[in-house]
Amino acid sequence: MPIPQRSAATRYFSGTYAEARAKFLDAAAHSGAAVESFVLPGHRGALGEALATDVALLGALDAKKILLVTSGTHGPEGFSGSGTQIATLHDADLLARIEQAGVALLLVHAVNPHGFSHLHRTNEDNIDLNRNHIDFGAPLPVNAAYAEVEPLVLPATWPPTPADDAALAAYVEKHGMPAFRNAVFKGQYTSPDGLFYGGTAPSWSNQTIRAILRKYTASATHLGWVDVHTGLGPYGHGEKIYPGRNTPEDLALAQSWWGADVFSPFSGDSASANVSGPVVSTAYDECPKNARIALMGLEFGTVPEPEMLYRLRADTWLRRHPDAPAAQRREIRAQLRDAFYCDNEEWKGMLLGQTRVVLLQTLQGLRKA
Structure with a gap:
């Protein structure tokens, strides 16, 4: 029986982490994929469920040659990334093309399962995973401006008072919006309960993704890695962000695979900040040294950036105030989920269509390499 048009996109998406994980594992079994699960120890999900990063x-x-797709680096981003992975596992035409090209498809579901389940952008330790994949044997990156900004973006009470808003506006007026954005979004390693905290040691998710790469890419000569994100840029548009090394050769490789509309944070033309320690940077550490590596952060827009930052501030404030009233906790959690996941047919369809194009482009890049 044909699936009604209304549910064509929706059927791949889920309302909770637990549902998403079950759908992903079912889809993996349906496609005949080999599955391995890495269970997060010492933590349970919002519904009491086990938390895991699953590999198909x-x-x-x-x-x-490996086509790698990851989801859920920033918690609630997993609703979208999971949907695209599940759709891929049900896409017989795409899977046949991948098989015929002799390329392996590697899907890593829920890089940050705790944040996915509990609706936090950060992990179980308030670590932003895209600030955590650095060399902790070297001095930690310094963001001196953050200390002055933190009390402005994380006031004592929530929502901010008019005086709080005025103080933040005065900072922006004095220093300029680019300096404010850099102070906030760059990441920091000094305030464990602050915004965009990178941690002081490798997180469980960091160690897990490295273990996955060491096992599954040990023989790779070519890797195309697409990490699905949401929250930045125009509504429904999938910006192709190059998050790899700042070298002309590596950027040229990404643009040759994915097009001239690949933007890089270090060039100043991307919606993403130029940060230390993105998850995908582990490819340079863990894959074979001679492997050609093409990296992309596929970032789908949801709400305007000021609104996104406001909701992230609320999320971090709630971490500091777990005794907040239940109604306020629910509202902040729901608003954060909605900031990363637009639960409607139009937006989901935009995600699926653009992701499929990117995967076909990645496949072509690998096939011709």
């Missing part, structure tokens, strides 16, 4: 592999474990 279609193709040979010793494949030379």
